[in-house]
Amino acid sequence: MDPRSEVLLRQAELFSGDLLLAGLPADDLLGQLPGAVGWSWHAGVQHSLQTRFAGRCTFGVEPPTAPFDSAVLFLPKSRELTDFLLNALAARLPGRLLYLVGEKRAGVERAAKQLTPFGEARKLDSARHCQLWQVKVTNSPPAPELPTLAQRFELSLADGPLQIISLPGVFSHGRLDRGTALLLDQLDGLPAGKLLDFGCGAGIVGASLKKRYPESEVVMLDVDAFAVESSRMTLAANGLQAQVIAGDGIDAAPEDCAAIISNPPFHQGVHTHYEASEALLQRAASHIRPGGELRLVANAFLKYPPLIEAHLGRCETLITADGFRIYRAQRA
Ligand SMILES: C[S@@+](CC[C@H](N)C(=O)[O-])C[C@H]1O[C@@H](n2cnc3c(N)ncnc32)[C@H](O)[C@@H]1O
Structure with a gap:
């Protein structure tokens, strides 16, 4: 209890x-x-x-x-x-x-x-x-009317401006996280097909993916109803279409993804939980089609590469900056 x-x-x-x-x-x-x-x-x-x-x-x-x-x-x-x-x-x-x-x-x-x-x-x-x-x-x-409590800000992306809408309690409410910013700079060369933004928060990564790869189907997943609602609001504000799913962990994700892109969770409440991120690294392979990839941002101190290599394939570091790393691994 x-x-x-x-x-x-x-x-x-x-x-x-x-x-x-x-x-x-x-x-x-x-x-x-x-x-x-x-x-x-x-x-x-x-x-x-x-x-x-x-x-x-x-x-x-x-x-x-x-x-x-x-x-x-x-x-x-x-x-x-x-x-x-x-x-x-x-x-x-x-x-x-x-x-x-x-x-x-x-x-x-x-x-x-x-x-x-x-x-x-x-x-x-x-x-x-x-x-x-x-x-x-x-x-x-x-x-209270929830939409009036939303924070709105605009990102200037290479693909044009993107409006972000975040509701109270959503990760990095009202501002762009440094790790997310680094990930947004490293979205080139993703394989064509279904792209999953795992832990979508206010929908920054998923909406950016849809803007960059309009032909690809984008799926966004988060455990938190306020994040799911924020992501839907962000998509609507930019006239973008994507599927947004409320689900707990990678097991709730669709299969056959061309790529999973994520700024995965590592804090929850006062407790630190790595389980959702570890499960993502351990079981991403069963949601990625052969030749597809996992691309994520993580604090440099988190020991993700050995887990990624044990369960998916060789893990490459695309960039290290501001205490974060962008990892890329391809499923054989
Ligand atoms: C570090 S935030 C990233 C949010 C967003 N992608 C961004 O970069 O601004 C991680 C997100 O993962 C979500 N999350 C936490 N545990 C989860 C789980 N078990 N399944 C799915 N999403 C989860 C959190 O609600 C949060 O929105």
Whole structure:
């Protein structure tokens, strides 16, 4: 059980009604709270909960439309995303209770200050390195409109300008990451066919690929619903067509790709997770057609080449700059 869920279950009597668990972990909390439903924006969590508690969790960037009497937000990483989520929930709970739970090292104490516009917040519990906060929503805000919270910026690419739209919580929100910038400079000579942008974020790489290779089918994949929505917005803003998939890891990707291009994930929340990137390197070969390639950017300190060579083929470094490397490997 996730420690945040354990903290909720210490006060289970508070959570017996029609409760919405927003951003819940993939544990047994729905099993322990039969009146609760979930809202997830993580495709892996959603898949796991759907398998075990069919129909009790919805996936997306907006709260489920069905009414709820109270809600718990599991603190996400981004302050801006927290702000959107708290407002979206408080808008649905006038006169009712909204809770916030999170790990201390994730900054729950600081995030609890974001409850004060809605009413008087109080700390209910502190255990398992987590805190649980509650506010009675005496000052219910209007429902926030997600597109108004998007950040927009323009990239000047060799193929022309590209509008980027990113939503709160999405990687490198509102700006171009240095690693991504390096990757954008190294997109020449990709094989023709299906191109996969793995971990597409706001869609910068995928949209650039479609602009550079308009004849190629571009597929973009991300685990996060806000990234998927951002990528769709970026494509639309540039009049580009590509398939955008919400999925967890390389196993959710199509097969027979001519190339997989990625700035792969290596941070998630307060924990560092390499699993999705390691799985990508280990299993990319089964999604790349013979002669196709994997091209990625990574921090120079990450030991990716031995993994790539063990599972795909010879790994070439195209460039090293600003602490990043661009790797290229071809499937035999
Ligand atoms: C380093 S960011 C790169 C984003 C974008 N390509 C760019 O360069 O701006 C990595 C992305 O991988 C996504 N991600 C993390 N874990 C994932 C997983 N298991 N499956 C698919 N995408 C994942 C994150 O949501 C994030 O958008």
